[in-house]
Amino acid sequence: MRIQGKQYKTVWFENDALCLINQPLLPHRFEIARYTDYREVATAIRTMVVRGAPAIGAAGAFGMALAARQGVDLDEAAQALGSTRPTAQDLFYGIETVRGAASGATAASASGIALDAAREVADHYEKACEAIGELGADLIVEGARLSTHCNAGWLATVDWGTATAPMYKAHRQGRGFFVFVDETRPRCQGSRLTAFELGEEGIDHAVITDNATGFFMARGEIDMVIVGADRIAANGDIANKIGTYSSAVVSHENGIPFYVAAPTATIDSECASGDAIPIEERPGEEVSGMFGWDEEGDRAASVRIAPKSSPIRNPAFDVTPARYVTAIITEKGILKPEQMSA
Helix, strand or coil, rough: CEECCEEECCCCECCCCCEEEEEHHHCCCCCEEECCCCHHHHHHEEECCCCCCHHHHHHHHHHHHHHHHHHCCCCHEEEEEHHCCCCCCHHHHHHHHHHHHHHHCCCHHHHHHHHHHHHHHHHHHHHHHHHHHHHHHHCCCCCCCEEEEEHHHHHHHHCCCCHHHHHHHHCCCCCEEEEECCCCCCCCCCHHHHHHHHHHHCCCCECCCCHHHHHHHCCCCCCCEEEECCCCCCCCCCCECCCCHHHHHHHHHHHCCCEEECCCEEECCCCCCHHHHCCCCCCCCCEEEEEEECCCCCCCCEECCCCCCCCCCEEEEEEEEEHHEEEEEEEEEEHHHHCCCC
């Protein structure tokens, strides 16, 4: 990740601590949070200090490694970490990879084994996302006009991103293109995070409201859509940030290719269809108000919009049926949804 010309990763381990870019502060402040207790990592995942399926997969893995260092029962740690964000398959991949590696190890060796396994999880995501970028870059032609939803970028992974990886590779290969960035209410990961990333990389883009995506599609101003995924069912149904389904349906209506980019670790082969994917509901406060910073970037504030008496529903994800997905870009190839269970 490039931030002011310097390279960073989103999740890494150094000096006996898990290091995370503190995402709720972006784009106005850049700070690194450090954790030495697995319970703090669970809180960081729940409160979205770290978010994005591969990123929380790596964070969950390092959380398990910290639990092993603390001498905590790994089943207990897995329960605490796994309960934070139920929709993202990668979280459970990270947790179970480390728990499996350290299972049966002596107390003296469990810590080192768990940390090595967590580092392997993070390295796997980094390499997988770069491969996604290399495979997907050829889909982006000179002058293309893209749309993306939420943040499936560097900040959602260890490095490179999923949906953004083809963009970064194509940009570094010298191709010029334009990206429409959905703001992605209620937490505005598009306008806060994706726009921040694209700006740091020097990619032409514009932030639009979620409701404007169909407008630009109908006018013929969007050529293709690339989004990420939090879980892919065996039949190719996709769970992703709320609003993805709407974008997919309107893309289909307008004959626009709709691509999903995700590492194979995001595929849940035991989940038959999107109907079986658990959908996280988050606090109503995310919808009833808006969070931001003053114009000087010195003070954060939350402003209420909805009446206090109005009930709120806040599903964090929706499911896009496989029939609306053109193809899924993985590190192992660009696959049709029906190939997910092959």
